[in-house]
Amino acid sequence: MFPTEAPDDQAFRMQVREWLHRNKPELPMPSTETADGVPVHLEWERKLHEGRWAAVSWPDQYGGRDASLWQWLIFEEEYYRAGLPQRVAQNGIFLLAPTLLELGTEDQKERYLQRMAAVNDLWCQGWSEPEAGSDLASLRSRAVRDEEAGGWRLYGQKCWTTRGVYCSHMFGIFRTGTPEERHRGLTYFLIDLKQPEITVRPVARLDGDDGFADVFFDGAFVADADVLGGVGQGWRVAMATAGSERSLSLRSPGRFIASADRLIDQYRSGGAEIRDDQRLRQAVADSWMAARAYKLATDGTVSQLTSGGNLSAEASMSKVYWSELDVALHETALMLRGADAEIDEEWMRGYQFALSGPIYAGTNEIQKNIIAERLLGLPRP
Numbered sequence: 001m002f003p004t005e006a007p008d009d010q011a012f013r014m015q016v017r018e019w020l021h022r023n024k025p026e027l028p029m030p031s032t033e034t035a036d037g038v039p040v041h042l043e044w045e046r047k048l049h050e051g052r053w054a055a056v057s058w059p060d061q062y063g064g065r066d067a068s069l070w071q072w073l074i075f076e077e078e079y080y081r082a083g084l085p086q087r088v089a090q091n092g093i094f095l096l097a098p099t100l101l102e103l104g105t106e107d108q109k110e111r112y113l114q115r116m117a118a119v120n121d122l123w124c125q126g127w128s129e130p131e132a133g134s135d136l137a138s139l140r141s142r143a144v145r146d147e148e149a150g151g152w153r154l155y156g157q158k159c160w161t162t163r164g165v166y167c168s169h170m171f172g173i174f175r176t177g178t179p180e181e182r183h184r185g186l187t188y189f190l191i192d193l194k195q196p197e198i199t200v201r202p203v204a205r206l207d208g209d210d211g212f213a214d215v216f217f218d219g220a221f222v223a224d225a226d227v228l229g230g231v232g233q234g235w236r237v238a239m240a241t242a243g244s245e246r247s248l249s250l251r252s253p254g255r256f257i258a259s260a261d262r263l264i265d266q267y268r269s270g271g272a273e274i275r276d277d278q279r280l281r282q283a284v285a286d287s288w289m290a291a292r293a294y295k296l297a298t299d300g301t302v303s304q305l306t307s308g309g310n311l312s313a314e315a316s317m318s319k320v321y322w323s324e325l326d327v328a329l330h331e332t333a334l335m336l337r338g339a340d341a342e343i344d345e346e347w348m349r350g351y352q353f354a355l356s357g358p359i360y361a362g363t364n365e366i367q368k369n370i371i372a373e374r375l376l377g378l379p380r381p
């Protein structure tokens with residue numbers, strides 16, 4: 001069925017498929033960003049963890065399966081092929097964990113990875129501030145040394161914190177140096193949000209979800225043991241996390257291939273008015289090819305990584321591609337739905353979220369600047 005896959009990988013695929021088939025929750029599930037949705041997703045992800053499917057590529061000792069990156073891609077393909085939803089634990093498992101595994105201390109890995117996979121802890125990302133988005137190095141939230149307590153006191157505000165309302169922990173960047181030092185004066189902290197010196201305020205969204213938060217710090221404590229990657233090293237550590245966010249870790253091809261396959265099904269099962277529309281036919285074919293192209297490009301990335309290479313500015317190309325692909329797939333779906341698109345809860349909500357793809361994880365304009373300067377060697381504007 002997958003002639004180019006190694007026998008071990010084919011067996012792995014069948015094992016994943018069978019387990020998901022037997023254990024799949026009732027679908028569709030409510031949003032991961034609502035009070036109703038979070039407990040339902042937690043229950044499902046706990047089950048994934050119990051089956052040791054929560055983070056297949058992690059080492060066995062932290063609840064993974066020591067699976068290869070290729071097998072992780074296979075898992076993702078099967079996961080989305082089964083119609084399963086994005087993960088409530090995604091910011092921990094897909095953004096923080098690769099950085100923890102690479103740069104964390106043994107103690108940090110021991111304390112956090114298992115609990116993250118078991119969704120005992122839910123992590124959010126605390127980077128953006130009201131006056132520091134694209135220009136992240138200008139952030140002002142600060143960490144002040146508390147020698148006596150053996151750690152740091154945090155002050156300031158983070159914003160746009162996805163699922164911040166429901167999270168127990170945050171990986172955040174704070175200024176430990178002077179503002180003039182910009183990216184050299186930052187430190188990356190692992191923060192317990194359940195402290196009286198932290199206020200989490202929900203931010204209402206147009207789509208009705210309430211998972212966004214503003215997070216205020218007024219002397220919250222973080223111990224030295226929870227500095228990730230060293231004091232003053234925050235930018236380097238954050239860029240490792242951004243690499244995961246922009247490249248294969250957060251948005252694997254499986255998600256887009258599943259959407260493109262659904263478009264093909266919708267097109268095939270549509271009436272004559274759909275099948276006779278050349279524009280629709282073309283859009284569906286383009287979507288399918290674009291999703292396959294993303295898979296091939298990702299395969300190239302994995303080959304590069306598994307043969308000892310690393311990713312740098314290439315992650316920006318990946319981010320621009322998947323975010324534009326997601327919009328195009330949803331636009332095609334809405335075209336196929338015609339006048340019913342307005343009331344198609346699933347694709348319409350998906351479309352609204354897809355529109356934010358070119359903004360989060362670093363805007364596409366910024367990614368294009370990175371591509372221009374670092375990959376193409378063009379002069380700075």
Ligand SMILES: Cc1cc2nc3c(=O)[nH]c(=O)nc-3n(C[C@H](O)[C@H](O)[C@H](O)COP(=O)(O)OP(=O)(O)OC[C@H]3O[C@@H](n4cnc5c(N)ncnc54)[C@H](O)[C@@H]3O)c2cc1C
Binds near residue numbers: 125128134359363
């Ligand atoms: C759905 C969603 C989820 C998010 N989740 C999180 C989260 O969990 N944690 C977190 O920390 N943040 C989160 N963010 C925030 C996100 O990282 C920022 O919105 C993003 O970095 C842009 O910053 P900004 O909104 O301040 O826009 P600005 O930086 O003010 O940019 C405004 C516009 O100007 C453009 N621009 C700015 N500088 C340049 C330049 N030098 N060259 C060309 N164009 C430029 C930008 O591309 C953009 O179009 C989220 C955002 C969204 C939409």
